[in-house]
Amino acid sequence: MSGKVLENILTPQLEELREKGLxxxxxxxxxxxxxxxxxxGKEVINMSSNNYLGLANDERLVQAAIDATKQYGxxxxxxxxxxxxxxxxxxxxxxxxxxxHTEAAIAFxxxxxxxxxxxxxxxxxxxxxxSDELNHASIxxxxxxxxxxxxxxxxxxxxxxxxAAKEAVESGAYxxxxxxxxxxxxxDGDVAKLPEIVEIAETFGLLTYVDDAHGxxxxxxxxxxxxxxxxxxKIDFQIGTLSKAIGVVGGYVAGTRQLIDWLKVRARPFxxxxxxxxxxxxxxxxxxDILMDSTERVDRLWExxxxxxxxxxxxxxxxxxxxxxxxxxxxxxxxVTQEFSRRLIEEGVYAKxxxxxxxxxxTGRVRNMPTAGHTKEMLDxxxxxxxxxxxxxxxx
Ligand code: PMP
Numbered sequence: 001m002s003g004k005v006l007e008n009i010l011t012p013q014l015e016e017l018r019e020k021g022l023x024x025x026x027x028x029x030x031x032x033x034x035x036x037x038x039x040x041g042k043e044v045i046n047m048s049s050n051n052y053l054g055l056a057n058d059e060r061l062v063q064a065a066i067d068a069t070k071q072y073g074x075x076x077x078x079x080x081x082x083x084x085x086x087x088x089x090x091x092x093x094x095x096x097x098x099x100x101h102t103e104a105a106i107a108f109x110x111x112x113x114x115x116x117x118x119x120x121x122x123x124x125x126x127x128x129x130x131s132d133e134l135n136h137a138s139i140x141x142x143x144x145x146x147x148x149x150x151x152x153x154x155x156x157x158x159x160x161x162x163x164a165a166k167e168a169v170e171s172g173a174y175x176x177x178x179x180x181x182x183x184x185x186x187x188d189g190d191v192a193k194l195p196e197i198v199e200i201a202e203t204f205g206l207l208t209y210v211d212d213a214h215g216x217x218x219x220x221x222x223x224x225x226x227x228x229x230x231x232x233x234k235i236d237f238q239i240g241t242l243s244k245a246i247g248v249v250g251g252y253v254a255g256t257r258q259l260i261d262w263l264k265v266r267a268r269p270f271x272x273x274x275x276x277x278x279x280x281x282x283x284x285x286x287x288x289d290i291l292m293d294s295t296e297r298v299d300r301l302w303e304x305x306x307x308x309x310x311x312x313x314x315x316x317x318x319x320x321x322x323x324x325x326x327x328x329x330x331x332x333x334x335x336v337t338q339e340f341s342r343r344l345i346e347e348g349v350y351a352k353x354x355x356x357x358x359x360x361x362x363t364g365r366v367r368n369m370p371t372a373g374h375t376k377e378m379l380d381x382x383x384x385x386x387x388x389x390x391x392x393x394x395x396x
Contacts (some may be wrong), residue, residue, distance in 0.1 A: 022356065027350075028040075033051055035374045036378070045349050045350060045382055047368040047369055047382060049369055049371065050214070052245040052301055053245050053298065054372045055246065055248075062283070065279035065283040074277060074278075075277060076274050079274055086278055086281075088285075091285055093107050093252075095285050096252045100224065100240075103260070104255065104256065104257045104259075104260035105252050105260060106253050106260045106270065109276050110249060111239070113251060113269035114253060115138035116141055117270055118239065118263055119139070120147075123148040123176065123178060125147040125148065127148040128150075130164050130179045130180070130206070132192075136186060158193060158200065162200055165204040168204075177204070178209055179206045179208055179209065181197065181210055186213070187358065187365070188321050188328060189322030194225065208234070208237070214244060216245055218324060222245070222297075224238070248283045301325055307370075308379050308383070309327050312327065312329060317390065325370050325371075327369070328366070329365055330363060331353075332363065332395075339393065340353065340366055340389060343389045344389055351366045351368050351382075
Protein backbone atom coordinates (compact mmCIF):
# COMPACT_ATOMS: atom_id res chain seq x y z
CA MET A 1 0.00 0.00 0.00
CA SER A 2 2.61 2.53 1.09
CA GLY A 3 4.76 1.49 -1.91
CA LYS A 4 1.88 2.48 -4.21
CA VAL A 5 1.46 5.83 -2.49
CA LEU A 6 5.14 6.61 -2.91
CA GLU A 7 5.06 5.49 -6.55
CA ASN A 8 2.09 7.73 -7.32
CA ILE A 9 3.84 10.72 -5.84
CA LEU A 10 7.42 10.13 -6.97
CA THR A 11 6.96 8.78 -10.51
CA PRO A 12 5.44 11.95 -12.00
CA GLN A 13 7.99 14.10 -10.20
CA LEU A 14 10.88 12.02 -11.53
CA GLU A 15 9.41 12.21 -15.05
CA GLU A 16 9.17 15.98 -14.78
CA LEU A 17 12.81 16.26 -13.67
CA ARG A 18 13.91 14.09 -16.61
CA GLU A 19 11.89 16.16 -19.09
CA LYS A 20 13.43 19.40 -17.80
CA GLY A 21 16.96 17.99 -17.98
CA LEU A 22 17.28 18.30 -14.21
CA UNK A 23 17.80 14.62 -13.46
CA UNK A 24 21.47 13.80 -12.99
CA UNK A 25 22.44 10.31 -14.04
CA UNK A 26 25.13 8.78 -11.81
CA UNK A 27 27.85 7.14 -13.88
CA UNK A 28 29.70 4.03 -12.76
CA UNK A 29 33.49 4.30 -12.65
CA UNK A 30 35.17 0.98 -13.36
CA UNK A 31 38.37 1.64 -11.43
CA UNK A 32 40.15 4.37 -9.47
CA UNK A 33 39.27 8.05 -9.63
CA UNK A 34 42.40 9.24 -11.46
CA UNK A 35 43.05 11.74 -14.29
CA UNK A 36 41.65 9.10 -16.65
CA UNK A 37 38.60 7.02 -15.65
CA UNK A 38 36.85 4.09 -17.26
CA UNK A 39 33.11 4.39 -17.82
CA UNK A 40 31.12 1.80 -19.79
CA GLY A 41 34.38 0.14 -20.82
CA LYS A 42 35.71 3.37 -22.34
CA GLU A 43 38.57 5.48 -21.00
CA VAL A 44 37.84 9.19 -20.69
CA ILE A 45 39.84 12.13 -19.35
CA ASN A 46 38.44 12.93 -15.93
CA MET A 47 37.67 16.63 -15.46
CA SER A 48 35.08 16.13 -12.72
CA SER A 49 36.86 14.99 -9.58
CA ASN A 50 37.91 16.89 -6.47
CA ASN A 51 41.07 14.79 -6.38
CA TYR A 52 43.06 18.04 -6.78
CA LEU A 53 46.47 16.64 -5.97
CA GLY A 54 46.01 13.14 -7.37
CA LEU A 55 46.30 11.65 -3.87
CA ALA A 56 43.11 9.55 -3.99
CA ASN A 57 44.96 6.72 -5.70
CA ASP A 58 48.49 7.49 -4.52
CA GLU A 59 50.42 4.33 -3.65
CA ARG A 60 51.75 5.78 -0.37
CA LEU A 61 48.24 6.50 0.88
CA VAL A 62 47.04 3.07 -0.22
CA GLN A 63 49.92 1.46 1.70
CA ALA A 64 49.22 3.56 4.81
CA ALA A 65 45.58 2.44 4.69
CA ILE A 66 46.59 -1.21 4.31
CA ASP A 67 49.07 -1.03 7.20
CA ALA A 68 46.57 0.66 9.53
CA THR A 69 43.82 -1.76 8.51
CA LYS A 70 46.09 -4.66 9.46
CA GLN A 71 46.93 -3.00 12.75
CA TYR A 72 43.46 -1.74 13.79
CA GLY A 73 40.96 -3.67 11.64
CA UNK A 74 38.53 -2.38 9.03
CA UNK A 75 36.15 -0.54 11.33
CA UNK A 76 36.37 1.78 14.32
CA UNK A 77 33.84 -0.42 16.12
CA UNK A 78 31.69 2.24 17.71
CA UNK A 79 31.19 5.87 18.47
CA UNK A 80 34.41 7.28 19.96
CA UNK A 81 32.83 8.63 23.14
CA UNK A 82 31.23 5.27 23.91
CA UNK A 83 33.91 2.74 23.09
CA UNK A 84 37.10 4.77 23.36
CA UNK A 85 39.05 6.36 20.56
CA UNK A 86 41.83 4.69 18.60
CA UNK A 87 45.29 6.23 18.63
CA UNK A 88 45.12 6.62 14.83
CA UNK A 89 42.18 9.05 15.10
CA UNK A 90 44.00 11.05 17.76
CA UNK A 91 47.10 11.15 15.58
CA UNK A 92 45.01 12.44 12.71
CA UNK A 93 43.57 15.25 14.83
CA UNK A 94 47.04 16.27 16.03
CA UNK A 95 48.23 16.28 12.42
CA UNK A 96 45.31 18.45 11.28
CA UNK A 97 45.98 20.97 14.08
CA UNK A 98 49.63 21.13 13.04
CA UNK A 99 48.63 21.52 9.38
CA UNK A 100 46.17 24.32 10.20
CA HIS A 101 48.31 26.06 12.84
CA THR A 102 45.67 25.75 15.55
CA GLU A 103 45.69 24.44 19.12
CA ALA A 104 43.48 21.47 18.35
CA ALA A 105 41.23 19.75 15.81
CA ILE A 106 38.33 17.31 15.69
CA ALA A 107 37.74 14.83 12.86
CA PHE A 108 34.30 13.91 11.53
CA UNK A 109 33.19 11.18 9.12
CA UNK A 110 32.66 13.69 6.30
CA UNK A 111 32.73 17.39 5.55
CA UNK A 112 28.96 17.36 5.38
CA UNK A 113 28.69 15.84 8.87
CA UNK A 114 31.20 18.33 10.13
CA UNK A 115 29.12 21.35 9.12
CA UNK A 116 25.94 19.77 10.43
CA UNK A 117 27.63 19.01 13.75
CA UNK A 118 29.82 22.05 14.33
CA UNK A 119 27.30 24.77 13.54
CA UNK A 120 24.49 23.22 15.54
CA UNK A 121 26.77 22.50 18.50
CA UNK A 122 27.62 26.16 18.98
CA UNK A 123 24.75 28.22 17.60
CA UNK A 124 21.28 28.19 19.18
CA UNK A 125 17.83 29.77 18.93
CA UNK A 126 19.20 32.82 20.75
CA UNK A 127 21.76 33.49 18.00
CA UNK A 128 21.98 34.78 14.44
CA UNK A 129 24.02 33.41 11.55
CA UNK A 130 25.00 35.62 8.64
CA SER A 131 25.59 33.29 5.71
CA ASP A 132 26.85 33.95 2.18
CA GLU A 133 24.00 33.09 -0.18
CA LEU A 134 26.19 30.68 -2.17
CA ASN A 135 27.43 28.68 0.80
CA HIS A 136 27.49 24.90 0.45
CA ALA A 137 24.36 22.84 1.15
CA SER A 138 25.89 21.30 4.28
CA ILE A 139 26.36 24.78 5.77
CA UNK A 140 22.76 25.66 4.97
CA UNK A 141 21.55 22.45 6.62
CA UNK A 142 23.82 22.95 9.64
CA UNK A 143 22.45 26.49 10.08
CA UNK A 144 18.86 25.25 9.88
CA UNK A 145 19.55 22.52 12.40
CA UNK A 146 20.96 25.03 14.90
CA UNK A 147 17.66 26.90 15.14
CA UNK A 148 19.51 30.24 14.91
CA UNK A 149 18.07 33.10 12.88
CA UNK A 150 19.59 32.76 9.38
CA UNK A 151 20.36 36.00 7.56
CA UNK A 152 21.46 35.49 3.96
CA UNK A 153 24.18 37.85 2.80
CA UNK A 154 24.61 38.70 -0.90
CA UNK A 155 27.43 36.70 -2.43
CA UNK A 156 30.81 38.20 -1.52
CA UNK A 157 29.17 41.59 -1.01
CA UNK A 158 31.05 43.26 1.84
CA UNK A 159 28.67 46.24 1.98
CA UNK A 160 25.77 43.85 2.49
CA UNK A 161 27.72 41.99 5.18
CA UNK A 162 28.47 45.26 6.95
CA UNK A 163 24.82 46.30 6.78
CA ALA A 164 23.54 42.90 7.98
CA ALA A 165 26.08 42.74 10.83
CA LYS A 166 25.25 46.27 11.99
CA GLU A 167 21.52 45.58 11.89
CA ALA A 168 21.87 42.32 13.80
CA VAL A 169 24.06 43.88 16.50
CA GLU A 170 21.89 46.98 16.87
CA SER A 171 18.73 44.88 17.18
CA GLY A 172 20.12 43.58 20.47
CA ALA A 173 18.17 40.39 19.79
CA TYR A 174 21.00 37.89 19.67
CA UNK A 175 23.41 36.36 22.15
CA UNK A 176 26.00 35.48 19.49
CA UNK A 177 26.33 36.41 15.81
CA UNK A 178 28.43 34.35 13.42
CA UNK A 179 29.48 34.88 9.82
CA UNK A 180 29.89 31.73 7.75
CA UNK A 181 31.50 31.51 4.35
CA UNK A 182 33.07 28.99 2.02
CA UNK A 183 36.82 29.65 1.70
CA UNK A 184 36.64 28.87 -2.02
CA UNK A 185 33.19 28.71 -3.60
CA UNK A 186 32.73 25.32 -5.18
CA UNK A 187 30.68 26.25 -8.22
CA ASP A 188 32.42 29.48 -9.25
CA GLY A 189 35.93 29.07 -7.85
CA ASP A 190 36.06 32.56 -6.30
CA VAL A 191 37.90 33.13 -3.01
CA ALA A 192 36.29 34.56 0.15
CA LYS A 193 37.48 38.09 0.93
CA LEU A 194 38.83 37.07 4.31
CA PRO A 195 40.81 40.24 5.20
CA GLU A 196 37.66 42.37 4.78
CA ILE A 197 35.54 39.75 6.51
CA VAL A 198 37.88 39.71 9.53
CA GLU A 199 37.79 43.51 9.70
CA ILE A 200 33.98 43.53 9.72
CA ALA A 201 33.90 40.66 12.23
CA GLU A 202 36.22 42.58 14.57
CA THR A 203 34.15 45.74 14.24
CA PHE A 204 30.91 43.98 15.18
CA GLY A 205 32.20 41.16 17.37
CA LEU A 206 31.16 38.37 15.00
CA LEU A 207 32.36 34.80 15.27
CA THR A 208 33.97 33.66 12.01
CA TYR A 209 33.51 30.27 10.34
CA VAL A 210 35.33 29.35 7.11
CA ASP A 211 34.58 26.11 5.29
CA ASP A 212 37.72 25.61 3.23
CA ALA A 213 36.72 22.34 1.57
CA HIS A 214 37.98 23.55 -1.82
CA GLY A 215 40.80 25.75 -0.53
CA UNK A 216 42.68 23.31 1.65
CA UNK A 217 45.47 21.64 -0.31
CA UNK A 218 44.99 24.26 -3.00
CA UNK A 219 45.41 27.80 -1.58
CA UNK A 220 48.29 29.05 0.57
CA UNK A 221 50.78 26.54 -0.86
CA UNK A 222 48.38 23.83 0.24
CA UNK A 223 47.74 25.06 3.78
CA UNK A 224 44.44 26.67 2.79
CA UNK A 225 42.71 29.99 2.26
CA UNK A 226 43.03 31.18 5.87
CA UNK A 227 46.79 30.61 5.76
CA UNK A 228 46.94 32.21 2.30
CA UNK A 229 45.76 35.47 3.90
CA UNK A 230 47.87 34.95 7.07
CA UNK A 231 44.75 34.91 9.26
CA UNK A 232 45.14 31.63 11.15
CA UNK A 233 44.68 33.34 14.53
CA LYS A 234 41.69 35.42 13.39
CA ILE A 235 39.25 32.76 12.23
CA ASP A 236 37.35 30.95 14.99
CA PHE A 237 36.32 27.88 13.00
CA GLN A 238 38.53 26.47 10.24
CA ILE A 239 36.55 23.73 8.54
CA GLY A 240 37.80 21.37 5.90
CA THR A 241 37.17 18.09 4.20
CA LEU A 242 39.56 15.18 3.87
CA SER A 243 37.81 14.01 0.71
CA LYS A 244 39.06 16.49 -1.88
CA ALA A 245 42.75 17.53 -2.04
CA ILE A 246 43.56 15.12 0.80
CA GLY A 247 42.02 12.39 -1.36
CA VAL A 248 40.37 10.21 1.29
CA VAL A 249 37.19 10.87 3.31
CA GLY A 250 36.26 12.82 6.43
CA GLY A 251 35.92 16.37 7.66
CA TYR A 252 37.39 18.47 10.45
CA VAL A 253 37.23 21.60 12.53
CA ALA A 254 40.50 23.20 13.58
CA GLY A 255 40.41 25.83 16.33
CA THR A 256 41.14 26.52 19.97
CA ARG A 257 41.40 23.70 22.53
CA GLN A 258 38.25 25.02 24.21
CA LEU A 259 36.22 24.98 20.98
CA ILE A 260 37.35 21.45 20.11
CA ASP A 261 36.59 20.22 23.66
CA TRP A 262 33.10 21.69 23.30
CA LEU A 263 32.52 20.02 19.92
CA LYS A 264 33.60 16.68 21.39
CA VAL A 265 30.75 16.86 23.90
CA ARG A 266 28.13 18.57 21.75
CA ALA A 267 28.56 17.83 18.01
CA ARG A 268 25.95 15.16 17.32
CA PRO A 269 27.64 13.37 14.37
CA PHE A 270 30.68 12.95 16.63
CA UNK A 271 28.58 11.72 19.55
CA UNK A 272 26.19 9.45 17.69
CA UNK A 273 28.01 8.12 14.62
CA UNK A 274 30.98 5.76 14.34
CA UNK A 275 34.34 7.32 13.47
CA UNK A 276 35.91 7.00 10.02
CA UNK A 277 37.76 3.75 9.35
CA UNK A 278 41.31 3.45 10.77
CA UNK A 279 42.60 2.91 7.23
CA UNK A 280 41.07 6.22 6.11
CA UNK A 281 42.55 8.04 9.12
CA UNK A 282 46.02 6.66 8.33
CA UNK A 283 45.74 7.60 4.65
CA UNK A 284 44.73 11.16 5.65
CA UNK A 285 47.79 11.44 7.92
CA UNK A 286 50.02 10.32 5.05
CA UNK A 287 48.41 12.84 2.68
CA UNK A 288 48.92 15.73 5.10
CA ASP A 289 52.55 14.66 5.60
CA ILE A 290 53.07 14.71 1.82
CA LEU A 291 51.46 18.14 1.60
CA MET A 292 53.52 19.60 4.45
CA ASP A 293 56.70 18.12 2.99
CA SER A 294 56.60 19.68 -0.46
CA THR A 295 54.52 22.05 -2.58
CA GLU A 296 55.36 20.16 -5.76
CA ARG A 297 51.85 18.77 -6.31
CA VAL A 298 50.18 22.06 -5.42
CA ASP A 299 52.44 23.89 -7.89
CA ARG A 300 51.61 21.38 -10.63
CA LEU A 301 47.90 21.77 -9.91
CA TRP A 302 48.06 25.55 -10.37
CA GLU A 303 50.19 25.25 -13.51
CA UNK A 304 47.64 22.88 -15.06
CA UNK A 305 44.75 25.08 -13.94
CA UNK A 306 46.25 28.19 -15.53
CA UNK A 307 46.95 26.32 -18.77
CA UNK A 308 43.38 25.02 -19.02
CA UNK A 309 41.71 28.30 -18.09
CA UNK A 310 43.75 30.33 -20.56
CA UNK A 311 43.06 27.77 -23.29
CA UNK A 312 39.29 27.77 -22.70
CA UNK A 313 39.15 31.58 -22.66
CA UNK A 314 41.11 31.72 -25.91
CA UNK A 315 38.58 29.41 -27.57
CA UNK A 316 35.80 31.75 -26.40
CA UNK A 317 34.31 30.14 -23.29
CA UNK A 318 33.07 32.12 -20.29
CA UNK A 319 34.95 30.76 -17.28
CA UNK A 320 33.26 33.15 -14.87
CA UNK A 321 34.92 34.67 -11.81
CA UNK A 322 37.15 31.76 -10.86
CA UNK A 323 40.41 32.60 -9.06
CA UNK A 324 41.27 28.98 -8.34
CA UNK A 325 41.64 25.68 -10.26
CA UNK A 326 37.83 25.26 -10.30
CA UNK A 327 37.12 26.11 -13.94
CA UNK A 328 33.47 26.48 -14.87
CA UNK A 329 32.40 26.87 -18.48
CA UNK A 330 29.13 28.71 -18.14
CA UNK A 331 26.72 27.57 -20.85
CA UNK A 332 23.38 28.90 -19.49
CA UNK A 333 20.23 26.98 -20.33
CA UNK A 334 19.87 23.63 -18.52
CA UNK A 335 19.07 21.35 -21.47
CA VAL A 336 21.88 22.82 -23.62
CA THR A 337 24.30 22.38 -20.70
CA GLN A 338 23.27 18.73 -20.32
CA GLU A 339 23.66 18.14 -24.06
CA PHE A 340 27.05 19.88 -24.03
CA SER A 341 28.30 17.60 -21.27
CA ARG A 342 26.86 14.50 -22.98
CA ARG A 343 28.80 15.30 -26.15
CA LEU A 344 32.01 16.01 -24.23
CA ILE A 345 31.78 12.56 -22.67
CA GLU A 346 31.07 11.01 -26.07
CA GLU A 347 34.30 12.67 -27.29
CA GLY A 348 36.32 11.34 -24.34
CA VAL A 349 36.17 14.20 -21.81
CA TYR A 350 34.35 13.47 -18.57
CA ALA A 351 33.09 16.87 -17.44
CA LYS A 352 29.64 16.92 -15.92
CA UNK A 353 26.86 19.43 -16.28
CA UNK A 354 25.94 21.29 -13.12
CA UNK A 355 22.50 22.79 -13.29
CA UNK A 356 19.69 24.09 -11.10
CA UNK A 357 19.18 23.54 -8.16
CA UNK A 358 22.95 23.17 -7.51
CA UNK A 359 23.47 26.54 -9.26
CA UNK A 360 20.88 29.27 -9.99
CA UNK A 361 18.49 28.71 -12.94
CA UNK A 362 19.91 29.77 -16.32
CA THR A 363 23.54 29.53 -15.16
CA GLY A 364 24.08 25.87 -16.09
CA ARG A 365 27.73 25.06 -16.48
CA VAL A 366 30.18 22.33 -17.12
CA ARG A 367 32.67 22.42 -14.28
CA ASN A 368 36.25 21.42 -15.00
CA MET A 369 38.50 20.31 -12.20
CA PRO A 370 42.09 20.17 -13.43
CA THR A 371 44.37 18.25 -11.07
CA ALA A 372 48.08 17.73 -10.46
CA GLY A 373 47.65 14.34 -12.14
CA HIS A 374 46.73 15.66 -15.60
CA THR A 375 49.42 15.90 -18.28
CA LYS A 376 49.71 18.75 -20.83
CA GLU A 377 48.73 16.25 -23.53
CA MET A 378 45.52 15.43 -21.68
CA LEU A 379 44.69 19.11 -21.28
CA ASP A 380 45.38 19.77 -24.98
CA UNK A 381 42.99 16.98 -25.85
CA UNK A 382 40.38 18.48 -23.51
CA UNK A 383 40.73 21.88 -25.21
CA UNK A 384 40.40 20.36 -28.68
CA UNK A 385 37.20 18.55 -27.66
CA UNK A 386 35.76 21.72 -26.07
CA UNK A 387 36.36 23.62 -29.30
CA UNK A 388 34.72 20.90 -31.40
CA UNK A 389 31.62 20.54 -29.17
CA UNK A 390 31.38 24.29 -28.56
CA UNK A 391 31.27 24.98 -32.31
CA UNK A 392 28.83 22.12 -32.95
CA UNK A 393 26.38 23.49 -30.37
CA UNK A 394 27.07 27.15 -31.27
CA UNK A 395 27.94 28.13 -27.70
CA UNK A 396 31.25 29.80 -28.67
N1 PMP B 1 31.68 21.94 2.25
C1 PMP B 1 31.92 22.32 0.98
C2 PMP B 1 32.19 23.76 0.70
C3 PMP B 1 31.95 21.36 -0.05
O1 PMP B 1 32.19 21.72 -1.30
C4 PMP B 1 31.70 20.01 0.28
C5 PMP B 1 31.76 18.90 -0.77
N2 PMP B 1 31.00 19.06 -1.87
C6 PMP B 1 31.44 19.68 1.59
C7 PMP B 1 31.46 20.65 2.56
C8 PMP B 1 31.14 18.26 1.99
O2 PMP B 1 32.32 17.55 2.10
P1 PMP B 1 32.32 15.95 2.09
O3 PMP B 1 32.26 15.53 0.66
O4 PMP B 1 33.59 15.59 2.77
O5 PMP B 1 31.12 15.51 2.85
